[in-house]
Amino acid sequence: MGLFSxxxxxxxxxxxxxxxxxxxxxxxxxxxxxxxxxxxxxxxLLDRVGNDTVLRRCIAMRILGASIDQQ
Numbered sequence: 353m354g355l356f357s358x359x360x361x362x363x364x365x366x367x368x369x370x371x372x373x374x375x376x377x378x379x380x381x382x383x384x385x386x387x388x389x390x391x392x393x394x395x396x397l398l399d400r401v402g403n404d405t406v407l408r409r410c411i412a413m414r415i416l417g418a419s420i421d422q423q
Contacts, residue, residue, distance in 0.1 A: 372400055372401050372402070372407070374397055374400070374411065378393075378397060379397070379414060379415060379418050380418060380422075381393055382394040382396075382397050382415050382418075383415055383416075383418035383419035383421075383422055384419075384422060386415060386416075386419045387419050387422055387423060394412070394415050397411060397415065398411060398412060
């Protein structure tokens with residue numbers, strides 16, 4: 353499956369993950385700092401997500417997309 357697959361999570365995967373809220377302000381700040389060469393805010397957001405690789409990839413792509421939009 354590709355990066356943008358629509359594959360549903362299984363019940364066991366969905367029930368073990370905790371809810372993580374990342375605001376638009378957090379996302380914009382991480383993207384702005386990434387454009388300046390500072391990846392720490394982006395790393396901090398990914399650390400909040402935990403070990404869920406699918407969610408980490410999703411957040412990373414949103415940060416990258418926001419950084420491109422801000423250029």
